[in-house]
Amino acid sequence: MFKKNKPADVDLPLSTNIVKTGDKTLIGEQISIEGAIRGKGDLVIEGFVKGSIEVEAHHLTIGTKGQVESEIRAANVTISGKLVGNVNAKGKVNITKEADFNGEIKAKSISVEDGAHLKAAIELTQEPAKRYASVSRLEEKTTSESGKETVTPAGEISKRK
Secondary structure, three states: OOOOOOOOOOOOOHHHOEEEEOOEEEEOOOOEEEOOEEOOOEEEEOOEEEOOEEEEEEEEEEOOOOEEEEEEEEEEEEEOOEEEEEEEEOOEEEEOOOOEEEEEEEEOEEEEOOOOEEEEEEEEOOOOOHHHHHHHHHHHHHHHHHOOOOOOOHHHHHHHO
16 A cells, blocks of 8 residues: 655755754754754754754854854854854863854853954853862961961061061
């Protein structure tokens, strides 16, 4: 009655489709999306996206033809197109010379190529530093050894010598 056919291989231009290859998805330049995007794979945007984008454990790339208005949460972000919005990356944000970015960035590190247009507030995050813990321990040790904290004015130190 019904014949089972194998899916046909269709060669459609990458620039006009949403294409998934492995763990990477491409939103082509002829595609416009308004709304939230959440995924578990790398995402490349060459089209227009307006809305939140969450690929928290993966890489987001805004290609040279990409236009994005978004709140972004990703592991790493590369911006080569136009982005208006905020980026919260667990790792690195790369801004290429073709980029036009306006917004806020919160990441562990950032790189900006010469020629990029950048208007941003940037907050670089880091792991809690061990040196702060050792300074606190040193202060505790000094206080506990003497029983009380003593303060010597700077002028008094030079007079003792």
